[in-house]
Each structure stands twice: as structure tokens, then as C-alpha cells.
Amino acid sequence: MTESSFLFVDTIFPLTFASLILRQMIAIVRVSGQQFKVEKDQTIYVPRVEGKAGDKLDLEVLLAEADGKVTIGSSIKTKVQAEIVDHVKGDTVIAYKQKRRKGFHNSAVEYSTHWKVRPVAIDKDPQCTIIELHQKAVAIACGNAEV
Numbered sequence: 001m002t003e004s005s006f007l008f009v010d011t012i013f014p015l016t017f018a019s020l021i022l023r024q025m026i027a028i029v030r031v032s033g034q035q036f037k038v039e040k041d042q043t044i045y046v047p048r049v050e051g052k053a054g055d056k057l058d059l060e061v062l063l064a065e066a067d068g069k070v071t072i073g074s075s076i077k078t079k080v081q082a083e084i085v086d087h088v089k090g091d092t093v094i095a096y097k098q099k100r101r102k103g104f105h106n107s108a109v110e111y112s113t114h115w116k117v118r119p120v121a122i123d124k125d126p127q128c129t130i131i132e133l134h135q136k137a138v139a140i141a142c143g144n145a146e147v
Contacts, residue, residue, distance in 0.1 A: 024039050024122075025067075026039050027039075027078060028062045029061055031046040038122075040120070046117050047112075048114070053086055054083065058079065058081055061076050061080050064122075079122075082118060085116040087114075087115055088115070088116050091112065095109075
């Protein structure tokens with residue numbers, strides 16, 4: 001046994017600074033067709049969703065990870081609730097059209113609107129470990145039907 005992996009005798013992960021950091025549960029959610037990685041009390045900016053500031057949202061969870069256990073696909077029972085914090089105006093986009101030698105030019109200014117959202121609660125229910133998930137992926141890639 002080496003000194004660099006003495007705390008993790010049961011696992012294949014070496015002892016690194018990143019492994020010493022205690023992480024909260026993370027989830028990948030889909031909002032308005034885009035995917036976002038969220039943790040509890042983290043603020044994210046999402047495209048426009050229905051609701052006013054202070055309203056609660058239930059987000060669609062695609063992947064959940066907690067304590068080294070991962071849940072993917074239709075077996076996810078993890079729930080992510082978020083709160084709309086504020087409505088924010090995005091960057092200025094200038095659309096400019098011109099036809100040469102005709103005296104025609106037209107410009108328009110557009111702002112994309114975003115909602116500032118903060119996940120309030122992430123309810124846990126992961127089912128398999130990362131190692132088991134990797135083994136399943138390797139078995140599928142190799143063509144083994146025993147998964």
C-alpha cells in the first residue's frame with residue numbers, strides 16, 4: 001500500500017487534493033431545452049421560463065450524483081426545486097443590414113432575457129456507483145448482453 005492511497009483502500013481512486021474536498025449532491029437539469037449542472041444554493045442564468053420572481057419551479061433531472069452514486073435515465077427519482085430570483089436582461093445584440101450602392105441600411109437592437117434561478121432543494125435517490133456505471137458502459141460498448 002502506498003502513502004498516496006492509504007485512505008482509500010477499498011477504491012481505485014488515488015488520494016488527491018480534489019478527492020479531499022467534500023462535495024454536495026450535483027444534478028444535470030434541462031431548462032428550456034438547455035442542460036445545466038446545478039448544486040444546492042448555486043445561482044444559474046437560464047433562458048426565459050414561465051413565472052414571476054419568487055415562484056418555485058420543478059426542474060427536469062437528467063443525471064444525479066451523490067456520494068459516488070450516479071443515477072441516469074428513466075430511473076431517476078431525484079427532484080430539483082428551484083426559485084426564480086430575478087429577471088435579467090442579457091447582452092446587446094446588434095443586427096445590421098446593408099445593400100451596397102442602394103442607400104439601404106437598417107439596424108436593430110435586441111436583448112436576450114434570462115431568469116436568475118437558484119436551486120433550493122435537491123432530493124437524493126442515486127442508485128448505482130460510478131464504478132458500476134463505468135462497468136455497464138464498457139459491457140455495452142464491448143457488445144456483452146449481460147448488463
